[in-house]
Amino acid sequence: MEQTLNEIQVEHEPIPLNAILPWIAFITLIVMLCVYFIGAEQGATAVFSGNQVHEYFHDARHLLGFPCH
Ligand SMILES: [Zn+2]
Helix, strand or coil: CCCCCCCCCCCCCCCCHHHHHHHHHHHHHHHHHHHHHHHCCCHHHCCCCCCHHHHHCHHHHHHCCCCCC
């Protein structure tokens, strides 16, 4: 009973939207947090006082072209 790869039929079913939706929400949240901390965590919009968070993301900020100094 030998089967070659061509004889085996593999059926792919689409992933239901209900299974993907929580991942889309989670990834969107993480991306929005990254964009916020890289691009806007400075000055009047800063959540954390001081320059520690800003300096931590400083190189990423310049790499992505956000204005800084
Ligand atoms: Zn800078």
